[in-house]
Amino acid sequence: MPNRHRRENSHVSTAEARIAIVYYSSTGNVHRLAQAFADGAADAGAEVRLRRVDELAPDAAIDSNPDWRAHLDATAHIKPASLDDLLWANGYAFGTPTRYGNVSSQLRQFLDTTGGLWQAGKLANKPATGFTSSHFAHGGQESTLLSLYNTLCHWGAIVLPTGYVDYEVAAAAGGNPYGVSCVEEQADDDDYLKAVLEAARHQGGRLAETATVLSSLTNRPAAA
Numbered sequence: 296m297p298n299r300h301r302r303e304n305s306h307v308s309t310a311e312a313r314i315a316i317v318y319y320s321s322t323g324n325v326h327r328l329a330q331a332f333a334d335g336a337a338d339a340g341a342e343v344r345l346r347r348v349d350e351l352a353p354d355a356a357i358d359s360n361p362d363w364r365a366h367l368d369a370t371a372h373i374k375p376a377s378l379d380d381l382l383w384a385n386g387y388a389f390g391t392p393t394r395y396g397n398v399s400s401q402l403r404q405f406l407d408t409t410g411g412l413w414q415a416g417k418l419a420n421k422p423a424t425g426f427t428s429s430h431f432a433h434g435g436q437e438s439t440l441l442s443l444y445n446t447l448c449h450w451g452a453i454v455l456p457t458g459y460v461d462y463e464v465a466a467a468a469g470g471n472p473y474g475v476s477c478v479e480e481q482a483d484d485d486d487y488l489k490a491v492l493e494a495a496r497h498q499g500g501r502l503a504e505t506a507t508v509l510s511s512l513t514n515r516p517a518a519a
């Protein structure tokens with residue numbers, strides 16, 4: 296029987312939610328999801344930081360694809376992600392395009408700068424979810440998200456997959472229970488794209504609620 300939990304019926308106050316949405320996008324698909332996550336978390340009452348990780352590719356690669364250069368220029372105003380954003384937030388959403396079934400090197404590079412925070416226990420006990428975009432429906436979205444979640448497990452984060460928490464929302468967006476995902480070759484279909492963005496907004500709101508509930512745990516002093 297489908298689960299029909301609906302977020303709009305929730306009574307959780309998100310006054311304490313501080314959500315960092317950290318993403319990489321070369322041509323805009325993941326950026327679009329990141330914005331929908333930000334909207335969903337903000338609509339639920341959270342403070343939100345939308346942050347892109349630094350581009351690492353050489354200009355020659357970027358300029359070989361006009362969409363890549365155009366998107367990079369169009370999003371230059373978005374602040375780059377920093378470790379301070381991770382310290383500040385009590386809930387995370389990480390977005391990456393699927394790259395050969397894996398996390399992009401740009402997001403990976405940012406994650407690989409978090410050793411100090413990890414060692415100090417500053418990343419533990421916070422809810423964290425992932426989102427991705429691939430070209431094909433079977434192009435490796437699940438493996439990308441699971442690979443991302445390996446890092447979150449090492450942090451001691453509370454991995455927050457989408458599941459089928461709201462069955463209709465999840466099913467309309469393709470039914471990926473590991474995290475919100477977009478199939479680029481289907482994104483020209485307005486109904487599909489609308490459903491995927493709705494799933495991202497839904498998960499952004501759910502992340503904000505979960506961050507609020509878990510923040511007392513996050514703030515718990517270390518045992519003596």
Ligand SMILES: Cc1cc2nc3c(=O)[nH]c(=O)nc-3n(C[C@H](O)[C@H](O)[C@H](O)COP(=O)(O)O)c2cc1C
Nearest residue numbers: 320321322323324325392395396428429430431434
């Ligand atoms: C180097 C490279 C590897 C990719 N690997 C995959 C893949 O394994 N599976 C897939 O379906 N799409 C793959 N893609 C396509 C991207 O995942 C897809 O275009 C995605 O929507 C891009 O998101 P963005 O617009 O946010 O950058 C790859 C693209 C590039 C450039």
